[in-house]
Amino acid sequence: MTDNHYVHRLRAGAPGKPILFVLHGTGGDENQFFDFGSRLLPDATVVSPRGDVSEYGAARFFKRTGEGVYDMDDLARATAKMARYVQDLAVAHGASKILGLGFSNGANILANVLIEKGLFDAAALLHPLIPFHPRANPDLRERRVLITAGQRDPISPVALTEALFRYFEAQKADALLEWHPGGHDIRPNEIDAIGKFFADYA
Numbered sequence: 001m002t003d004n005h006y007v008h009r010l011r012a013g014a015p016g017k018p019i020l021f022v023l024h025g026t027g028g029d030e031n032q033f034f035d036f037g038s039r040l041l042p043d044a045t046v047v048s049p050r051g052d053v054s055e056y057g058a059a060r061f062f063k064r065t066g067e068g069v070y071d072m073d074d075l076a077r078a079t080a081k082m083a084r085y086v087q088d089l090a091v092a093h094g095a096s097k098i099l100g101l102g103f104s105n106g107a108n109i110l111a112n113v114l115i116e117k118g119l120f121d122a123a124a125l126l127h128p129l130i131p132f133h134p135r136a137n138p139d140l141r142e143r144r145v146l147i148t149a150g151q152r153d154p155i156s157p158v159a160l161t162e163a164l165f166r167y168f169e170a171q172k173a174d175a176l177l178e179w180h181p182g183g184h185d186i187r188p189n190e191i192d193a194i195g196k197f198f199a200d201y202a
Contacts, residue, residue, distance in 0.1 A: 004084045006049035009034045012093065013045035018121075018201045019095035021086060022048045023106025025127075027058035037101060040195065041202055045093045049085065051105065053078070061109040067155070068131050075112060082109055083117045097121040097201060101194065102128075104155070104184065111164065118143065122201070124194050127184055129156045130164050140171035146197040148178045148190040155184045 009030045013019070020041050022033035034048040051059040053074070062078035063071035090098050100123040102110035107128035114120055115130075118139035124146040145168045149161040161177075168175040176197065180187040 004081060004088055006052060006085060008047055008049040010048075010089075011038055011046045013041075014043040015094060016096050017041075017043045017045065018097035018099050019045040019047065019090050019093055020099045020101065020198075021110075022046065023061065023100065023102035023110055024048070024051065024059070025104030025106055026051075026055065026060050028103075028106070029059055033101060033103065033106075040101075040198055041099070044099070044201065045089075045095060047089055049082075052081075060105050062105075068129060070108075070131065072132075075109075078109055079112045079116050082113050083119055086113070086119060099123070099198065099201060102126065103186065104128075114140065114143070114145070122146075122198070124148070124197055125164075126186060126190065126194075127153060127156045128164060129160060130167075131160060134164075134167050137171055140168065140173045142172065142174055144174045144176075144197070146176045146178065146193060148180075148186075148193060150182045150184060150187075151179050152182060153184045 020037050022037040024032035030048040030050045037046040051061040053060045063074040098120050100110045100120045103126040107125040111128045115134040122144035126148045165177045178193040
């Protein structure tokens with residue numbers, strides 16, 4: 001039997017509304033962005049899974065062998081599992097759109113699901129790090145992607161953030177990039193950008 005399960009929090013939304021998946025960073029859990037997602041889209045179904053990998057007790061969505069060095073086999077496993085999980089819940093709740101928001105490690109698994117499967121109609125990637133060249137995917141055409149990042153982020157370097165943005169542009173996605181002058185932290189202008197990005201789905 002295929003494992004599609006995560007420990008998670010879920011709030012069922014109104015019929016015919018979107019489903020929003022909110023994905024935590026390393027060391028977070030299903031509570032990290034659940035309330036934020038619920039405030040962001042009050043009528044949507046909100047799902048917040050907990051990563052199924054433990055790194056010295058810190059929850060993650062896939063394994064790594066060092067900072068910025070991914071276990072690519074486990075990333076493939078995690079991407080396939082997350083895609084099935086998202087599809088199953090979207091069908092179960094009759095979602096009109098599939099939306100995603102992820103921070104750090106959550107942004108990375110969300111980005112890789114987009115790269116490999118498309119699937120999300122709109123996704124906000126907060127401080128993502130994709131340290132490899134993604135494959136072309138014509139299914140990303142016109143999908144909406146917001147990337148937010150810090151100009152002094154030691155974990156998600158500027159050059160790799162810009163490369164990911166250019167990748168989504170090259171796939172003809174509707175891509176936006178929002179910077180702040182700090183590091184690997186979430187700032188008010190990011191929150192504002194996320195609110196505007198998802199406003200059409202409220």
